[in-house]
Amino acid sequence: QKEVEQDPGPLSVPEGAIVSLNCTYSNSAFQYFMWYRQYSRKGPELLMYTYSSGNKEDGRFTAQVDKSSKYISLFIRDSQPSDSATYLCAMYSGGGADGLTFGKGTHLIIQP
Amino acid sequence: DADVTQTPRNRITKTGKRIMLECSQTKGHDRMYWYRQDPGLGLRLIYYSFDVKDINKGEISDGYSVSRQAQAKFSLSLESAIPNQTALYFCATSDFSSLETQYFGPGTRLLVL
Numbered sequence: 001q002k003e004v005e006q007d008p009g010p011l012s013v014p015e016g017a018i019v020s021l022n023c024t025y026s027n028s029a030f031q032y033f034m035w036y037r038q039y040s041r042k043g044p045e046l047l048m049y050t051y052s053s054g055n056k057e058d059g060r061f062t063a064q065v066d067k068s069s070k071y072i073s074l075f076i077r078d079s080q081p082s083d084s085a086t087y088l089c090a091m092y093s094g095g096g097a098d099g100l101t102f103g104k105g106t107h108l109i110i111q112p
Numbered sequence: 113d114a115d116v117t118q119t120p121r122n123r124i125t126k127t128g129k130r131i132m133l134e135c136s137q138t139k140g141h142d143r144m145y146w147y148r149q150d151p152g153l154g155l156r157l158i159y160y161s162f163d164v165k166d167i168n169k170g171e172i173s174d175g176y177s178v179s180r181q182a183q184a185k186f187s188l189s190l191e192s193a194i195p196n197q198t199a200l201y202f203c204a205t206s207d208f209s210s211l212e213t214q215y216f217g218p219g220t221r222l223l224v225l
Contacts, residue, residue, distance in 0.1 A: 088155065100211075
């Protein structure tokens with residue numbers, strides 16, 4: 001079992017819908033939880049990050065971390081066609097010892 | 113200009129050939145990384161460097177080597193390319209104070225025949 005599990009999709013929803021993207025993980029040492037967005041033929045770019053458990057909101061995006069369940073989510077409100085991309089969750093234990101551990105990414109399609 | 117650049121952007125090579133992928137950054141970050149991305153497998157860490165004198169193996173370093181020529185430059189070499197090294201390769205950088213925030217280059221698409 002990989003350390004980070006993420007459904008690759010594709011996930012197709014109509015414009016304006018609320019999107020829920022999720023990852024589960026097994027390493028209880030993870031402390032930092034990130035969501036990266038990757039457009040086709042581009043490098044990933046950081047969308048949001050959360051330290052430890054809790055919620056974080058940035059515009060239409062909300063990140064949630066539940067460390068007790070080892071489950072993280074990204075919600076996108078009022079989804080737009082420009083949100084169509086692959087969303088990768090990533091995790092890190094802290095201390096600078098190594099790099100990030102990524103999920104496989106979920107391919108999201110917002111239908112106009 | 114882009115903060116993290118990679119050359120070449122696309123490369124086709126043959127089995128057994130030596131190939132080098134180059135990465136340069138203007139962000140002034142001390143940490144640099146090489147990842148490969150494969151369909152269905154996501155991003156996997158090959159090597160990372162915390163400064164010019166510090167090189168570390170990642171999850172999948174076999175068949176690869178790296179060189180940190182300067183703070184701004186980090187190269188990835190395939191000494192003898194094989195077809196299963198066909199992938200999309202990304203370089204990334206981060207500041208020592210915020211490793212969780214990594215800045216990725218545009219990627220190099222490599223095909224090994």
